[in-house]
Amino acid sequence: MKIASYEDEATAYVLVYSIADKRSFRKACDQLQRLRDEENNTCPIILVGNKMDLARAREVSMHDGKIAASDFCSKFVETSATWKHNVDELLVGTLKQIRLYESAIEKAEQEAKASGKRKQKKKTRSHTSTYRSFRRATKRFFGRLTGKGEDAGVDRTCEDLYAPLPSKNY
Template identity: 35%
Template sequence: MLMGDSIDEECDYLFKAVLIGDSGVGKSNLLSRFSKDEFRLDSKPTIGVEFAYRNIKVADRIVKAQIWDTAGQERFRAITSSYYRGALGAILVYDISRRQSFENVRNWLRELREFGNLDMVIVLVGNKSDLSQSREVDEEEGKSFAEAEGLCFMETSALENVNVEQVFLVMISKIHDITRQRSLEAKVEETSVASKSLGGAKETIHIGGDDHEVTATKQSSYCCSN
């Protein structure tokens, strides 16, 4: 998997994703590290929402990842929740040195599932793994919660650039897999419909003397697990 160098490079897919979690857990620096390989010690709390792009090569396709960094403060919640709609992925962040930020993950997840897509790829991230001496949330605790909720999980350090790129790549790769699978299913469905229109077998129900053709579509589901 190689990274695209130019933001202007023509892309095959545009994937929208969101960064959510309490204020101060390091969302903005995770995005800054991923998009520009920068870390700011004087990073200020996000006001409303901000976003960044990065082109990524997945298999033989160029994906433009559009990542929205949302504010963690309660007063911006009505604004930020509107950005969940249409997002294909989400990175839910807590600070391993602040237990309250981990306790609030459940509320963020409930909000995400209320306003977001049902098959959204969600990655739970325990950030600031460099603060091991101040740790309040064990890695196994985060992993267990993620497994119970069907989420992917990883610990990161935006400061030391540990696992930052991997988190985004895992999310984007899984979104790509879902998109490709849907495309294949759509082609199979189109082929099936075309075959039936050319004389394939059809189920016919007689109601009141009229013939009604009955068709059905197959529903698919996806669960992200680590």
């Protein structure tokens, strides 16, 4: 079934790919980009690398998954349904992300009511966020170029399913 039929009702998305299949990773990344490119789509998205038990057949590195999640302000986790590794963390983390998202929406609505202003449909990018985005992209580029650190250019919070999503800076 296509994701499009659920988009109006979704509170969060869990995009799963096989670590042993590069094509499934590309498809998940395409969906991730499509979801984030939609106007005002700030709901939680968790990118899940499944089949950790097939380590010898791995085609997608953990670092690639982290980079993709970090680039699109999403969360990342690797699981194994066979070993039941990180499955509980994924479910609890998804629920936590939904609760954080809903409380942020509620808080924004209360602030909008209190200030008497109507919520704008489309946000404009501030000078600070543009600078931050450029700085982050530059740091990621040089980190990859020089190979400094395995996680060069990765937002460290992408793996913390209990932390709020970073702000949308792309």
